[in-house]
Amino acid sequence: MEKKTKIIVADDMEINRILLTEMFGDDYEVLEAKDGKEVITYLEQEKYEIGVILLDVYMPNMGGFDVLDYMKEKSILEKIPVIVVTVSNAEETALKAYDYKVAEIVIKPFTTQIVRRRVNNIVQFYHNKQMLELYIMEEMEKQKPPYRALLELNHQLDAQVKSVKDACEKEQSEFSEQIKSLLK
Amino acid sequence: MREEFKEDLLAAGVNLPDAVERCCGKEELFERLLKIYFKNPNEMTELAEKAEGKHYEELFSQAHALKGAAGGIGLTKLYQSLCKLVESLRSADYELIDEEAQEVINSFNTIGNIVQRYSNE
Numbered sequence: 001m002e003k004k005t006k007i008i009v010a011d012d013m014e015i016n017r018i019l020l021t022e023m024f025g026d027d028y029e030v031l032e033a034k035d036g037k038e039v040i041t042y043l044e045q046e047k048y049e050i051g052v053i054l055l056d057v058y059m060p061n062m063g064g065f066d067v068l069d070y071m072k073e074k075s076i077l078e079k080i081p082v083i084v085v086t087v088s089n090a091e092e093t094a095l096k097a098y099d100y101k102v103a104e105i106v107i108k109p110f111t112t113q114i115v116r117r118r119v120n121n122i123v124q125f126y127h128n129k130q131m132l133e134l135y136i137m138e139e140m141e142k143q144k145p146p147y148r149a150l151l152e153l154n155h156q157l158d159a160q161v162k163s164v165k166d167a168c169e170k171e172q173s174e175f176s177e178q179i180k181s182l183l184k
Numbered sequence: 185m186r187e188e189f190k191e192d193l194l195a196a197g198v199n200l201p202d203a204v205e206r207c208c209g210k211e212e213l214f215e216r217l218l219k220i221y222f223k224n225p226n227e228m229t230e231l232a233e234k235a236e237g238k239h240y241e242e243l244f245s246q247a248h249a250l251k252g253a254a255g256g257i258g259l260t261k262l263y264q265s266l267c268k269l270v271e272s273l274r275s276a277d278y279e280l281i282d283e284e285a286q287e288v289i290n291s292f293n294t295i296g297n298i299v300q301r302y303s304n305e
Contacts, residue, residue, distance in 0.1 A: 012249065015217050015220050016256055019206070019256055022207070022208050022213055023208060056252075058248060109255030109263070
């Protein structure tokens with residue numbers, strides 16, 4: 001059986017967590033967090049192997065922006081997509097979230113089908129991106145042997161040029177010694 | 185869900201088809217979430233105390249959280265009342281706070297009483 005991608009649903013309101021878990025429970029393994037601290041615990045536990053984080057902004061103890069600060073510091077914001085879930089009429093919040101380069105912003109109350117599509121698209125997009133990066137790495141790895149051989153050949157040529165040069169210098173030195181002795 | 189329960193919710197301004205749709209089309213999930221939403225019997229007493237005591241920051245936090253969840257499960261009328269209260273608090277316009285808080289309390293209690301009644305049966 002194929003292993004389900006893990007997603008984190010972070011919201012201090014139990015209702016919202018249940019709703020989102022119900023929405024995504026069939027397709028993903030949902031990890032519920034009621035504040036930012038729990039999000040970070042999950043991130044560390046799972047070694048950052050998370051498909052997406054649905055992140056509420058206002059939570060007690062540690063809010064959504066604190067989580068984004070942590071992810072920025074750890075340089076994982078480009079690897080793990082974050083969907084910020086916020087209430088309507090909060091343009092400031094949305095703009096601040098975009099400054100962190102979050103993948104998407106969802107305004108509450110949301111339409112379940114649209115959110116489901118967005119989450120699926122983002123998870124798929126990041127998965128494809130990772131696969132592409134992996135492919136590029138593999139291709140670069142494949143390119144390494146000829147590159148190394150060229151480097152080796154270059155070293156050999158350098159060594160040969162140096163030995164010829166040394167021989168020439170030696171010969172020249174011997175020749176000048178001979179001339180000196182003849183002139184005496 | 186019982187038909188009478190549904191009818192009472194509709195009469196209290198709950199957009200039932202939308203609410204159930206928001207709950208992945210599952211009536212039993214909507215019912216479960218309603219019970220969770222209204223499980224704290226002191227919710228509105230706390231809100232009223234914060235409004236009376238002019239503890240606007242705390243009032244904002246509570247109203248903001250209630251608003252998000254109300255919208256999420258389709259409690260339209262209550263959600264709209266909470267929107268007005270939250271926006272006034274956000275813009276520090278306290279002139280109508282008492283009336284807006286009272287509107288929230290009325291709307292919350294109307295639905296809460298229905299939920300309570302059918303939960304006890």
